[in-house]
Amino acid sequence: MNITSDEELYAAVDRMRKAGTDLAEYEVKSAAGGFPKSIPDTISAFANTCGGTIVLGISEKEGFVPVQDADIKTLQSKLAQAARELVEPPQAIDILVLQFGSVPVIVANVREAPVREKPCYVRKLGQMGGSFVRTGDGDHKMSLYEIDRFIENQHRSARNDAAVVPDATLSDLDRNLLEGWLSHARSTTLGRTGAVGDEELMVNRRVAAVDDGGILRPTVAGIMALGRYPQKFFPRLDVVFTSYPSPHKGEVDEVGKRFVDSANVDGPIPQMVVETVRAVSRNMKHGAIVRGALREDVPDYPLPAVREAVANALMHRDYSADGQGTPVLVDMYPDRLEVSNPGGLFGSLTVDRLGKKGGTASRNQFLARILEDVPYADYDGSTGRVVENRGSGIPTINRELADALMERPILRSTLDEFDITFRHRRMTEAEGAGYSKGNVEEAVLAYFTEHESASTSEVAKASGMSTKTARRYIKDLLDEGVLEPIGTKNSPKRRYRLS
Template sequence: MPAITSDEELARAIDRMRAAGTDVAEYELKASVDDLPKSTAETMSAFANTAGGTIILGVRESRGFHPAKGFVPKTIQAKCAQTAREEVSPSIASDIRVLMFEDAPVVVANIPEASARQKPCYVRRLGQRNGSYIRTGDGDHKMTPYEIDRFIENQLRSARNDVAIVHEATIDDLDAELLSSWLAAERSSSFGRADAVDDCTLLANRRVIAVDEDGTLRPTLAGLMALGNYPQKYFPRLNVVFSCYPQSEKGTLSPQGKRFEDIANLDGPIPQMIVDALRAVSRNIKHGAIVKGALREDVPDYPLDAVREAVANALMHRDYSFDGQGEPVMIDLYPDRLEISNPGGLYGSLTVDQLGQRGGTASRNQALSRILEEVPYTDIDGRRGHVVENRGTGYPIIRNALADALMDKPIIDNGLDGFRIIFRHRSMTEQESTSYTRGNVREAVLDFISERESVSTSEIARAAGVSNKTARGYINELINEGIVEGLGSQNSPKRRYRLAGKRG
């Protein structure tokens, strides 16, 4: 958060608050005529736990944002510095200075954001559980136990929720086919090292299973989510909830009185939930068609490669702690945007600005992410691969897929208790505004043939998104006009076509 270090910056900040009629998220006004307000420590905690901010002392909001009469800057500056050093933990290295506003002295305390290892910053006299605050809107709000736990988890890098043993589950709760495919993939990628151990040892080494206190082998949460038959048997809300809304706000009815266009609870292991999520999104969005030299190109409202990565990231990086297990991953499709959200914000010291950058990755669920690297996956278009790469490529794939679709970068909303990625609806291109008529299909077919040595009927049909019969109709029309000629017997299934000569 930019600090206020000059009289001019102070004047601009107060002008902004005058226009808003109140404090804003990054600035807090306090008159402080008689003494430093007791709430100053709470505000310092809130700024340190959020994105930093500035406390402005000696200005009255209630009188039109003008200097407070009787304000003594030297005393307030000293007490403010003492509060930053002694009344909050850890102590804050604040920048406290006296600036001038409307010919009067004002104390400005610039509070930096604390590092991930220092949060939560709390008021000492209240203790960590009751004295940790966060900045929301124009106010300081006491943090919930869940938020404090997430800060401590990030501070200690202690998240091990994914390797917790699922005491009610047994080895039979793992999907035999998925497990067999995963074992084969794991052994093939280990350069022979995995061949030195049996299946049970390999599963234990990868934390798919673990021995409970009675000596019984049971699945871990990570093993169940990645390779289980039906993880929701034990964790009903560790699923994906898809909702398609008719209006741009939740709860707003359509003209027909509908609250939803489509809803679905998507269950199963993570690979299955990703596939089902793509199907749910795909059936509820438009798939436009652009006519190019290579015939028709389907262009969905949202590139499905970007959607797949966002859903996979949400399921892999979500909070699997006990407090987080009651909240599913949410996919909310509106007429103007697609939102994908999960419990638990970015982990550790990772920030939004570091996403997609070199070194910009941190895994809350290390065992789960490692298992998912070798879990086989078949996309809705038949492409095969693995659920995740774990090479820091997820966000770049999202960004590049959006760029290829001529769409804006995603909007990232990251908080302590949740992460949300927002895709704005794709704008219609100039090509799409032209109807997909027989005339422009014919031109596209001709361009497709002219760019190649020869083509088959099925190649044209597949590229154009039409049947073989329809493709043959266009080809015969071009042959009759002497523009295209056939190669091979007329009734041969291997018959191909090429350009007969220049177009006149």
């Protein structure tokens, strides 16, 4: 949070005084001996992370008290010079002189740099040695992998998935997957796809490419989507599934076991998706709810949501040379399920924009396009495609969780990793009668049977659903003609009753 007033400065210093240290968003220097040499590092770190504020003229060592003899005019000039001349690209920072007590101090608000300008680095150290990120209360040099991810994000598309696999041949592609892909790609694409031969279509879609020696070989995208055994070339481009006995890695159960179950899931992406979902399924409880003459399974996690998370992780993960040594991780704990992939969100995409209009950006454009046309048998025996690639992944997950009366997942993206966490279903088996969509509709109808009328908020409160979810069920019943509205459409007091 930027500091723009004396009051905000007091509040920030009070927080740091209570913590006994700088915070991630603030860097405090006494500057009693002159302009601190580390300021360019901090400008770089703030610009590369989420922005932050530099405060000169307050001593952290003395308990966050103002420095009486700081040369405010010189510090102000040197700070502006550092932002303009000592870092690349130059940063526009807001420099203010505020009062802390009766003593003037320098406050500089550093904005987060646009994606196209990252990494911001200290000129004299160069990009590889002078790029910093802000972690905790300090500035830390970025790894070469992090710098490479920033450079990749400057471009609208990465091309790591289009790289040729040097040792692979077209015989390393699975014939059934390839023929299914060729057939589906031709039948669903307008244009001249039907007029070209198989190899030309494979080259056009980057399933294969000609190497420097003139030999047609599979690409990374081709081998991962359609290969017979991609791990022959990339041993760690797999999924590692682990079920833990406790909420913390490394802890053991009562007989000394660290894992309840673990497996390396190999094969092309369609196969890894199916086998990973099956591994999750066999390690979670499926409570049985008897309702009338029907018996219904109530799983800890909706498998369609799990499947979507795993497919997205394999499609959007980092396939660069630096990322090829890291698998997708699926970790199951007693209280949560985590799916993690190397490589954070691509380009300017943020967690807040996921699932919204325009909230999609593909690191692996060729792989994503190929997977759209790969028909396969899913974990439940149905047939379909691996991905839709329409930005529908997160909305699908949210919808499945809402139908299961579960909270939305926790999403976290850093420069080198993306995580999605599903929280364990809280309901007991006795409560589970309201779990499925059909059962919820029955419960809603029962509520209206017992009440002359009800509002959306009343239904939500009685059922434990969110207002948004309750509104969706009421709309379905309205569309079916089971319910009828009372009052005008946009009135907050609108109620409903059985028709």
